[in-house]
Amino acid sequence: MAAITIENVGKTYAGGVPAVQGIDLNIRDGEFVVLVGPSGCGKSTLLRMIAGLEEITEGTVRIGDRVVNRLEPAERDIAMVFQNYALYPHMTVRQNLSYGLKNRGTPRDEIVRRVDEAARILEIGAYLDRKPRALSGGQRQRVAMGRAIVREPSAFLFDEPLSNLDAKLRVTMRGEIRTLQRRLGTTSVYVTHDQLEAMTMADRLVVLRQGRIEQVGTPLDVYRNPVSTFVAQFIGSPSMNLMSGTVRAGEVRVADAVYPAPGVPDGAVTVGLRPEDFALVPGGARAGMPARLVNIEELGSQRLGYFRVGGETVVASFPAGQVLSTEMTLYPDLSRLHLFGADERRIDPAPLRAGAV
Amino acid sequence: MVENHRWLDVLAHLTLILGVVIVAFPVYIAVVASTHEPADFVSGLIPLLPGDNAVATYASVLEGGVSSQMSVPILTMLKNSLIMAVLIAVGKIVISVLSAYAIVYFRFPFRQLAFWMIFVTLMLPVEVRIVPTFQVVADLGMLNSYAGLTIPLIASATATFLFRQVFLTIPDELMEAARIDGAGPMKFFRDILLPLSRTNIAALFVILFIYGWNQYLWPILITTDAGFYTIVAGIKRMADVVDSEPLWNYIMATAVLAMLPPVIVVIAMQRLFVKGLVETEK
């Protein structure tokens, strides 16, 4: 078990292209941190730098109290689970699990004990003597986990480990991984491009964009207070609605409605509202937005209405039975109204934040 | 099959049977000839049906020393051929698999140059540089030795490219997982890469064994000491007799013995052989 400290870490490829820049991150002992972002944001590169598979060109990475920049992957006391599992195809499950221990000169009976223990935890005991070829996707995934567990490392590194599974199995496995991690208490860094996976699994989320950290926080914190339009749109499904508005004299005008925005400087802003933050009856907000219904998507537990509001398309979610008509008025929950400046950064009007309206 | 044309099917079988007959005909003649006594050839026509002298012919051929034409026992030649074929096949595989590993899994100065140097050997078959290569081998004192027979032939661009291709298809993560599991370069090579390439190695071995066994020009140049004759190169020396009519039954028995090992290898390992052949040309 160990904390991972990342200080001002950067990676520039041979051609001078920066992949990751100025990353500062403290991962606490036993914490489950998810690196999330669209492809090309540098999340895998960062993970692979922690693992020692990519050279660190700037900054330092510390695992426990050791600076590991110059250490071989094997010397860093980490274990990694790969997207394609990377099981050795010519070895049996047992051999796959023991290979790393054998290379470290672990005594025979200790290897047997640990492999059996891992097999018991992961319920893979029945196919210890099979080759990976003869296993299903989910079973291979467990073996890959097993290979990480037997090492009893200071940290687990996961590189999109569930991407190759079908949707249903993915849901099961993410629960299993989380349960297992809590039980073992091993510090974990998990990379995914799937925001739902990130939300459901993380103790803390790290949203990356173009090689830099955009936001760090608990899933709910990031969901409720996205620091930028990028995070606002990336986290949450369906995405947050972003509408253009203008602020004048402490009020924001959006889609013919006016809402208080005290202390916000005049000018163009982006107004963000999550689909679930609309009501059909006036609540806190007196002013509604006239909306025309264009499409309905049934999700079973709820229904999504697609509206034309002003010149823009807005998605709102409602309980399953909610009746929707063609012309209606949408009333936003003002305590959940987000404002972003021209630089796409969040602006917090003090009274709104306090929930005074 | 698109439609049923009976005559086409019949024609197809006839073509194939004719092909098989033509392909087998020279070998049949050779086998038949090897079962006769020398006297049977005086009549002026090759016998077309097997005789009853097979055991005697093969026994004396293998032991050798029957006449002046047979100064070396065929058994010795077979042994030399086997040593040469195995050394060439193993040598080519070993040095190619090592260089492919270096080229694929390492980045180092002059990598490109090394790759091109290996590539160039494709364009320099021994036949076009016979004289100077012979001189080099002679200068190194490697005439009449197994080293001289094999080492100059074991550079192999085709085998290197094949292994490079195989390695490139092995997922990167396997090497990364192995590194995290504490395997260094040579351990990874031995524990992961070689076992994963073993069918390619076997297929290549079949092809290269045949290549080595069938060498002709090189052994003729390099060996003057009869103790190092290979069977394929030696048969010509047997047939080249000026003073008397060749001993046909012995020559043909030798020919049969010379083709038997590689033919058996091809037939027994047809699947591997086809795989090796098609893949080395990729």
Next chain:
Amino acid sequence: MQTKRTIFGNRWLPYLLLAPQLAVTVIFFLWPAGQAVWQSFLREDAFGLKTSFVGLSNYTRLFDNAEYINALKVTLVFSVSTAALALISSLLLALALDRTIRSSRVYTTLLVWPYAVAPAIAGVLWWFIFNPTIGIMPYLLERVGYDWNHALQKGDAMALVIIAAAWKQISYNFLFFVAGLQSIPASMREAAAIDGAGPVKRFWTITLPLLSPTTFFLLVVNVVYTMFDTFAVIDATTGGGPAQATMILVYKVYDDGFIGLNLGSSAAQSVILMGIVIALTIIQFRYVERRVTY
């Protein structure tokens, strides 16, 4: 050039791994090839006492030399005929095999083994069959009024080496043609059949065009084979005779270098041959991109 995403960081190990291959390459390939180029500019006097630099004279002499021009012509005739014979007969066999799905494995086994027969042995076998005194073929030919003697008649000698060389190459071509045919989707031929094309028409309009990458690849391989690998066939049958009728370029390099001991000329011939191989290799790598895959 492609490598892996992560690589091992060892500094000296890759050189060590490459050392054996590169040592053999330099000592037995590059150095001799360089020697051949160097020697091609030199000439020894009649007593072998003095060697002088003669520039391109060895080359110009070659092209004034009737024997060398003859060897060029012989090589051309031999290569084209052998390649044509080996390609056409193996294509016929592959087409036939493509129609006989059930027994194809047996036929394949019976047809591929000559690949394993050494060219020298192939030469010896056919040399025996065509032996003017006791061979079966001259006996049969005599019946129809032809007096075969490849030891004396140039045409007979050429025919003998072509047959022996083509016989040996059929199995190789056959395997690649079979693979090529199998890679043509059945739906394409079915579509043509529905469009009313008969078997013969289908062959010319569908099969042959789709097989052309395979055919071109094999053509290059066959030319390389006939130019270089057939040394043993020639040596085991005609020895380049009679009267140089089967003296192909490769055989002449050997003959001039080892028998005639004309090193300068032999070296110049080697260099020309290298040029031909380099050209063929480039053709093979540049234009034969689409390879047959099983």
